[in-house]
Amino acid sequence: MSVTVEIERKDSQPARPEWVCPSCKRGARSADVSANLFVCPSCGHHLRVSARERVAQLADRDSFDELWPTVRTLDPLEFVDLEAYPDRVREAQAKTGLDEAIVTGTATIDGSACVLAVMDFGFLGGSMGSVVGEKLWRCAELAAVEGLPLVAVCSSGGARMQEGILSLMQMAKTTCAVDVVNEAGSPFVTILADPCTGGVMASFAALADICIAEPGALLSFSGPRVIAETTREPLPEGFGTAERNLELGHLDAVVPRNELKARVGSYLRLLKGGDSPERRTARRSRDRGKRGLAQAAADRARALAALARRSSLRRGREASEPAQEAPAREETP
Amino acid sequence: MTVEIARHKDRPRTRDYISYLIRGFEELKGDRLRADDPAIVGGLGWFGDRAVLVVGHQKGRTLDEQTVHNFGMARPEGYRKAQRLFTLAERHRLPVLTFVDTPGAYPGVAAEEGGQARAIAETMLKMARLTVPVVATVIGEGGSGGALALAVADRVLMQENATYSVISPEGCAAILWRDAGFAPQAAEALRPTASQLFDLGVIEKVIEEPRGGAHNNPEAAAAKVGEAIRAALAELDQVEPGERRAQRRERFRRLGAWAEPDAGGTVLSAIPDLGP
Numbered sequence: 001m002s003v004t005v006e007i008e009r010k011d012s013q014p015a016r017p018e019w020v021c022p023s024c025k026r027g028a029r030s031a032d033v034s035a036n037l038f039v040c041p042s043c044g045h046h047l048r049v050s051a052r053e054r055v056a057q058l059a060d061r062d063s064f065d066e067l068w069p070t071v072r073t074l075d076p077l078e079f080v081d082l083e084a085y086p087d088r089v090r091e092a093q094a095k096t097g098l099d100e101a102i103v104t105g106t107a108t109i110d111g112s113a114c115v116l117a118v119m120d121f122g123f124l125g126g127s128m129g130s131v132v133g134e135k136l137w138r139c140a141e142l143a144a145v146e147g148l149p150l151v152a153v154c155s156s157g158g159a160r161m162q163e164g165i166l167s168l169m170q171m172a173k174t175t176c177a178v179d180v181v182n183e184a185g186s187p188f189v190t191i192l193a194d195p196c197t198g199g200v201m202a203s204f205a206a207l208a209d210i211c212i213a214e215p216g217a218l219l220s221f222s223g224p225r226v227i228a229e230t231t232r233e234p235l236p237e238g239f240g241t242a243e244r245n246l247e248l249g250h251l252d253a254v255v256p257r258n259e260l261k262a263r264v265g266s267y268l269r270l271l272k273g274g275d276s277p278e279r280r281t282a283r284r285s286r287d288r289g290k291r292g293l294a295q296a297a298a299d300r301a302r303a304l305a306a307l308a309r310r311s312s313l314r315r316g317r318e319a320s321e322p323a324q325e326a327p328a329r330e331e332t333p
Numbered sequence: 334m335t336v337e338i339a340r341h342k343d344r345p346r347t348r349d350y351i352s353y354l355i356r357g358f359e360e361l362k363g364d365r366l367r368a369d370d371p372a373i374v375g376g377l378g379w380f381g382d383r384a385v386l387v388v389g390h391q392k393g394r395t396l397d398e399q400t401v402h403n404f405g406m407a408r409p410e411g412y413r414k415a416q417r418l419f420t421l422a423e424r425h426r427l428p429v430l431t432f433v434d435t436p437g438a439y440p441g442v443a444a445e446e447g448g449q450a451r452a453i454a455e456t457m458l459k460m461a462r463l464t465v466p467v468v469a470t471v472i473g474e475g476g477s478g479g480a481l482a483l484a485v486a487d488r489v490l491m492q493e494n495a496t497y498s499v500i501s502p503e504g505c506a507a508i509l510w511r512d513a514g515f516a517p518q519a520a521e522a523l524r525p526t527a528s529q530l531f532d533l534g535v536i537e538k539v540i541e542e543p544r545g546g547a548h549n550n551p552e553a554a555a556a557k558v559g560e561a562i563r564a565a566l567a568e569l570d571q572v573e574p575g576e577r578r579a580q581r582r583e584r585f586r587r588l589g590a591w592a593e594p595d596a597g598g599t600v601l602s603a604i605p606d607l608g609p
Contacts, residue, residue: 068593076533076590077524081509130589137586159477159499161509164523165535168499169588171478172485175457176582199499202438202478206451207458221450221478222440226504233442240445250448 021045037257046214046257048194050096051103051120054153058261059107059116066105068138073100073131077164085162092123100131101156104139109151110265112272115143117152121195128200129160133170136204140177144184149268153191154205157223158198167199174204187271189264192219192242192251210267212253213242214260219250336502336520338494339474343548345555347374347389347432350472353555354562355380355387361421363414370411372403372439373483375418380430381563386422388415388483389432392473405474406439409452412482416459428466428566431483436501438479453482460485461585464577466569468562470540471495471527472547487572487581488565489536491527492558494546497535498525535588537565 017027023045033040037057038047049057055064079085093099101123107116117139119126136152143150159167181188190208192201194217202221205211213219220227220240228235238244242254255263269277338344351358355378362369375388392405422429438449460467460483469486475497491497500508502520507513524530527539540561547554572580 071591071593074590074592077522079522081519081522082511130591133589134591161500161505161523163590164499164533165497165525165530166533166589168477168481168497169535169585171454171481172457172461172585173588175454175485176461176585178458179461179578179582199478202450202453203457204454206454219450220445221438221453222445227440227442227445231441235442239442244446248446248448250451 022047039257044215044256046194046216048121048155050122051098051118051153054118054193055103055105055107055116057257058109058118058151058153058264060109060111064105064107064116066103067142068104068135069099071100071131071135073129073163075162076130076166077162079162079164081162088124088162096120096123098123100135101126101128101160102132102135104135106142106148109268110261112149112265112268114149114151114268115139115146117150119153119155119200121155121157121193124160125158126156126200127158127160127167128156128170128174128203129163129167130170132160133173136174137177137180140180143186143188144180147184147186149187149189149271150181151189151191151264151268152204152208153193154196154200155193156196156198156200156205158200171199171203175207178204178207187268189267189271191255191260191264192217194218197221197223209271210252211250212255212263213245213251215242215254215256217242219245336474336496336525338546338548339496341546341548342394344473345547345551346394347391347434347472349551350389350432350470350555350558351376351378351387353552354559355385358387361418364410365417366410366413368408368410370403370408370414371401372405372407372435373411373415375414377427380428380559380566383566384427386418386427386429387432388418388429389472390435390480390483392434403439405435406437407435407479407482408439408441408444409447409449412438412449412452412456415483416456419456419459419463422465423463426465428468428569429460429463429486430562431467431469431486433469433471433475433480433484433497434473435476435479436474437476438482453478456482457485461581462578463581464574466566466572466577467581468565468569470558470562471497471536472558475525476501485581485585487569487577487584488538490538490540490558490561490565491530491536492540492547492554493527493542495527496525497527497530498523533588 018030019033020027021040024043026042028041038049073089075085098120102117102119104117117136139150188208189210190205192205192213196205197220201219218240219242224235245251246254358376358378360376374391377386390405391402393399393402438453467486469484469489471491473495477500502516503513505519505523506515530536531539538561540557543550543553
């Protein structure tokens, strides 16, 4: 099917298209692809995007303030494989324009203030070493102290082998960071983007209050190649994809890229709890309105008195009927 | 060489240490959800004169045992069993002792689809939240996330010939050298030995083994392990329960090697002697 289309295009358009979708092989203009958030206009295939592009897509215009951009990795093991680790890092820095595989800061998303951490798969496969762990820790601490939600876009091949055991320890460190966020009661949302595997998938990425993924993203602990080589088990159709993970109960939702911002914004408003934004606005205007502040204070006092009466009634009932369920709370005016 | 001793077929396993160190061991099976994973064993028993929870990877020695225990490669059921046992320990204020000995979490299709990644992550989070003392001992192979899932502890001890690494030498060689034949070079580069990990601040103590390795005298090896665990617990008894969680978090927070030029031009670093 896709082959036929390609031939037709070749016939009618002798010039090669500017861009060819790696999934459906159909061509498109580069400008159209980037305007479509780097999603194939023909088949909806989600391309990998850089951390900077992701921030631009997700954060409200001009709302992102980057934090800790200069935290850099050391070479604790003086690791050399086919190339020395510091050389690999320098190449990745030159290629991506980033210092490390994660970009962090504060932003608003669809109007909600948050701490935002975005991984970049283009930087050594988005691998998690000491810097990713440290910056994620700082994000968690900031979210906890400021009472802000934490939103993380996770895309990674796993731990950064060149940092040896210290990269493994970042799984524990980021897990402890989640504990910090949870303890403070700050909402935590992760967006899993292709691919999210290994040590990142098996630590903070999986531990969010709400965990969603982009369509088609590969999500797993062991990669498909390792599974095939180690166990010689045939991989079922769609193994490890976001869609399969959703079916198996491991994700809250699969969300197309063009809906991410609105969905995350909605989650953040809901996780904040309390009154809806509409109700808050209505209350503010009412308080400023003709009844005035004195009236509002009197309302609150009446509501509190009613609450106290109800709870003393309940205590009285509990004394005589210990199994009685607490009455449902009534709406205060 | 070290990897060979750590993987020696006669090396004492978790069950051996349980039989030497724990009196009246009562094994508790199952994840209370769907299965029991024999790659992780757990239960209650007496360590000296105190009741403890023990959880560890079990590899098995004979081929039959190894098959039953899946070579110590746990599935999500195994990690969920560990989680529910940690809950039990917390509720009844029992110290937790773990033994780490696994090539890694099982990389199978069913394990993956059963939520292997989250099972590991949640086990770590569960350990991070405990307020009872937690002592982990690496007794053989500490293979990657599957090992770390049982090692988010207040004190991490390691036998001198054990290894603990982010990836197996074979796996590392296959990826970075694009040839598993470079496993010896990878093993060298990964620095997975107890003394190397001690220098990086990842473990608190290197436990001496009998000459040639623990398999030469399991009983003597176990006595040394018992001594080290006892000393670690004695230290942890001095800490307020409410403080343990914060201190454990702090322990893992400082692990890493990074640098950051501050506004004054000096370089801050997590490990001072590694700074430029």
